[in-house]
Amino acid sequence: MKIVVAIKQVPARDSQLRISGSGKWIEEGDLTYEINEPDAYALEAGLQLKEKHGGEVIALSAGPARASQTIREALAKGADRAIHIEEEMGALDPLAAGRLLAAAIQAESPDLVLTGLQSDDLGYGQTGVILAELLGLPHATIVMQVEAQGSGIRVKRELEDGWFQHVEMPLPALLTIQSGISKLRYATLMGIKKAKTKEVKRLTAADLGAEASSTSIVLERVYAPERTKHTQLFTGAPQEAAAQLVEKLRFEARVL
Amino acid sequence: MSVLAILEQRPGQDGKPAWNRMSFETLAAAQQIAGELGTEASAAVVGSGVSGLAGELAANQLAGVYAVEHELLGSYTPDGYVAAMRQLLDRAKPRIVLFPHSYQVRDFLPKLATALGRVAISDGVSHRIDGGQLVLARQLFQGKVNVDVRFAGDAPHFASLQAGAYRADRVVAGSAPVETFTPQLSAVGIRTKPLELFRESERGVDLTAAEIIVSVGRGIKEADNIPIVEKLAKALGAELAASRPICDAGWLPMERQVGSSGQTVAPKLYVAVGISGAIQHLVGMKGSRTVVAINKDPNAPIFEVADYGIVGDLFEVLPALTAAIEKAK
Numbered sequence: 001m002k003i004v005v006a007i008k009q010v011p012a013r014d015s016q017l018r019i020s021g022s023g024k025w026i027e028e029g030d031l032t033y034e035i036n037e038p039d040a041y042a043l044e045a046g047l048q049l050k051e052k053h054g055g056e057v058i059a060l061s062a063g064p065a066r067a068s069q070t071i072r073e074a075l076a077k078g079a080d081r082a083i084h085i086e087e088e089m090g091a092l093d094p095l096a097a098g099r100l101l102a103a104a105i106q107a108e109s110p111d112l113v114l115t116g117l118q119s120d121d122l123g124y125g126q127t128g129v130i131l132a133e134l135l136g137l138p139h140a141t142i143v144m145q146v147e148a149q150g151s152g153i154r155v156k157r158e159l160e161d162g163w164f165q166h167v168e169m170p171l172p173a174l175l176t177i178q179s180g181i182s183k184l185r186y187a188t189l190m191g192i193k194k195a196k197t198k199e200v201k202r203l204t205a206a207d208l209g210a211e212a213s214s215t216s217i218v219l220e221r222v223y224a225p226e227r228t229k230h231t232q233l234f235t236g237a238p239q240e241a242a243a244q245l246v247e248k249l250r251f252e253a254r255v256l
Numbered sequence: 257m258s259v260l261a262i263l264e265q266r267p268g269q270d271g272k273p274a275w276n277r278m279s280f281e282t283l284a285a286a287q288q289i290a291g292e293l294g295t296e297a298s299a300a301v302v303g304s305g306v307s308g309l310a311g312e313l314a315a316n317q318l319a320g321v322y323a324v325e326h327e328l329l330g331s332y333t334p335d336g337y338v339a340a341m342r343q344l345l346d347r348a349k350p351r352i353v354l355f356p357h358s359y360q361v362r363d364f365l366p367k368l369a370t371a372l373g374r375v376a377i378s379d380g381v382s383h384r385i386d387g388g389q390l391v392l393a394r395q396l397f398q399g400k401v402n403v404d405v406r407f408a409g410d411a412p413h414f415a416s417l418q419a420g421a422y423r424a425d426r427v428v429a430g431s432a433p434v435e436t437f438t439p440q441l442s443a444v445g446i447r448t449k450p451l452e453l454f455r456e457s458e459r460g461v462d463l464t465a466a467e468i469i470v471s472v473g474r475g476i477k478e479a480d481n482i483p484i485v486e487k488l489a490k491a492l493g494a495e496l497a498a499s500r501p502i503c504d505a506g507w508l509p510m511e512r513q514v515g516s517s518g519q520t521v522a523p524k525l526y527v528a529v530g531i532s533g534a535i536q537h538l539v540g541m542k543g544s545r546t547v548v549a550i551n552k553d554p555n556a557p558i559f560e561v562a563d564y565g566i567v568g569d570l571f572e573v574l575p576a577l578t579a580a581i582e583k584a585k
Binding site for chain 2: 011016017163169181231250255
């Protein structure tokens with residue numbers, strides 16, 4: 001099975017974010033980055049399928065030069081090779097981003113394309129399904145299990161309120177993978193060493209004959225969320241804060 | 257010019273189509289936005305055997321109701337739904353199309369929008385009208401930052417709305433004509449084969465009945481630390497719950513998960529311990545009467561929905577809080 005896994009580099013989960021001077025994005029200068037967590041599970045799913053059925057896992061990422069760190073980590077975990085579309089992706093809407101990724105995927109003609117179900121930064125949750133439509137592939141989202149079945153696959157989808165559903169489809173296909181469905185592997189020392197010799201193909205939007213532009217939706221203003229509630233914060237020593245909170249819960253909120 | 261709300265049904269307990277309750281939030285939003293834009297709202301329901309549901313919609317203040325009816329729409333498939341909706345849009349010609357941000361909508365809306373060369377604004381939490389244009393607010397970085405997003409291209413403009421962002425009880429009653437719309441669909445155009453819906457196990461824990469819930473998140477760091485949260489829950493006489501990562505890791509059973517993929521709760525007191533407040537969690541608990549958040553990050557989104565908060569190390573705060581509660585008894 002030839003599998004392309006689309007991965008994204010995003011600011012680390014515990015980042016303290018500051019709005020940039022332009023008010024259009026966040027300050028990126030002092031951030032550290034990591035793989036988008038749902039994409040780490042997509043990569044894990046791809047590696048497990050390869051271990052079971054043979055084939056090849058290709059890590060695909062679009063992003064500036066710093067994304068090469070995330071790509072190296074994917075190679076160290078076991079991806080066979082990688083494609084890095086080296087572009088600033090921040091301002092692109094998901095369709096424009098999808099067009100770049102689709103062009104790179106098309107050239108590989110994979111059996112299966114995997115992505116995480118959404119990104120931790122923009123959080124549109126659309127890239128995978130957009131790719132499926134651009135590539136003309138059947139798809140399923142929020143997938144928890146993938147099994148080969150004849151010439152196709154059978155997947156377990158998560159629905160709301162504790163419901164699940166199996167869906168069958170032919171290959172090639174695209175799946176977006178749910179976070180947390182398996183234990184993520186660590187890169188081994190051997191893996192890290194091997195990663196240095198693996199192929200990373202570097203492409204630009206121009207190489208792909210696609211345009212890195214965005215026209216459909218515009219991010220107008222980024223701002224700190226307005227609080228919907230007035231929160232009373234207790235910031236003193238633990239014993240003191242705890243006593244104040246209990247007082248409030250008893251005599252103000254009257255829930256104790 | 258109009259606003260079209262495409263509402264969601266799914267098989268109910270008797271196997272017949274039943275509403276996803278988010279549908280009425282979307283309907284309320286469509287009426288409100290249409291009113292502010294000086295245009296009219298209509299609504300559609302897609303499926304097989306949906307005339308009864310369309311009849312219910314006809315009792316609302318709408319310009320029209322579409323019952324999009326075809327036997328191939330009996331089980332949801334992205335191919336079937338997108339083909340049907342494209343034909344519906346040709347017929348209804350709406351300017352704005354609104355959906356609930358449900359798992360099903362997440363599965364087909366980007367496909368529908370892409371097929372028409374559009375980008376949907378997904379997971380909107382509120383809106384404003386600016387210069388006759390719809391501007392939607394949505395969340396970035398797991399709810400740490402908000403952004404206002406505007407459509408730049410031609411109509412139709414697609415948006416999905418977060419659970420709880422609009423109030424279903426604001427739907428304005430009235431009357432509307434129903435049109436049954438039968439799309440042209442063929443079985444060969446549907447590439448995925450959906451099988452029966454199922455549950456992993458019967459739910460042993462009904463968190464929705466709990467008056468007090470203590471819920472734990474990633475901040476607890478490891479399974480061995482869960483007992484300090486259990487002690488707090490015991491002191492409060494509370495049910496223990498968790499955010500998704502804790503259940504994924506197997507530290508607490510899945511049946512104790514609160515959030516979009518778990519249970520939706522509204523107790524009189526909800527204590528969130530080491531939970532940052534990603535939106536998937538907030539939608540499951542923001543109806544709680546009183547919310548307490550304990551987190552080391554003062555900018556964690558959980559504080560946006562909290563009435564009371566302690567910013568600090570939960571490993572110091574929890575024993576102190578447990579002791580204070582026991583003393584107050």
